[in-house]
Amino acid sequence: MGESGDNMFIGQYNHTIDSKGRIIIPSKLRNDLGNNFIITRGLDGCLFIYSSSEWMNIISKYKELPDTKEKRNFMRIFLSLATVCEYDKQGRINIPSPLISYANLKKDCVIVGVYDRLEIWSREDWDIFITNNSSNLSDTLDSLL
Amino acid sequence: MGESGDNMFIGQYNHTIDSKGRIIIPSKLRNDLGNNFIITRGLDGCLFIYSSSEWMNIISKYKELPDTKEKRNFMRIFLSLATVCEYDKQGRINIPSPLISYANLKKDCVIVGVYDRLEIWSREDWDIFITNNSSNLSDTLDSLL
DNA sequence: CCACTTTCCCCCACTAATAACCACTTCTTA
């Protein structure tokens, strides 16, 4: 293990973002994420982090789509907010300020493993999300299947 | 035996969780569970433990679904509560504190083998469960079939 | 082109959380 292969990200980690926009990637996840990865605006109010190989997979799917205006608009936003990230010596990354404000990140953040990506949420938004969705989890599952 | 294959878990084991959240996996079950396994929030107030192969089976069903908002919400909650576990030298595992509070684990716990998974119950909740359900066991079976 | 400002890293120090270690008790089994 160690290479950013087909590993599955799971779990929830509570950490803090400091005044310089730095946040730590939990050590348990660092190996699976690898040294080159992409952070970008996600869906539903959070940020997405993909390993570079996973990022390539996603982009190649979109590339195949016909070149409509909707595709161009989506690609502009999706790609313009994406940034290549690296760790500092302490295992932290630097989140660009546009992404910080998009995800409404204050001090307390939640890092969530969601299969092929990490998500970064503000603690506040995550708690709201959980409150709104966890009670009917089995219903959600039923309607999915 | 030994590899976390298609083994069936049965039986009930009474053990204790200590102040650090450590609890032993009964030695009879360790071989069948393998060295890599997942603990997560279960249903009805207990925790579930799956061998990694069993976990993969479960996840692979969800993975194939189209990427809708419902799926994203479900996966976030489902995966965020799961944790990869390992044994310490004494055969114990460490249960994350969110799961301890969810399952209301105090000192005395019950570990139950339920076919393809283990369940961890607080002694208290287990006793209540048994009291409420054992009397009408034949009725329950009848209504199932 | 130069001076000034701002941003970004690297480094160090401190604290908290986790894992390793070890000693002891209880249960099994021969």
Place this chain on the structure above:
DNA sequence: TAAGAAGTGGTTATTAGTGGGGGAAAGTGG
């Protein structure tokens, strides 16, 4: 009933995470 295995609990050592200062690099304006 003795010996080994299984289970429990606490201490110590190590790693992970947080926060801030200072220097290099890049960006801005005269």
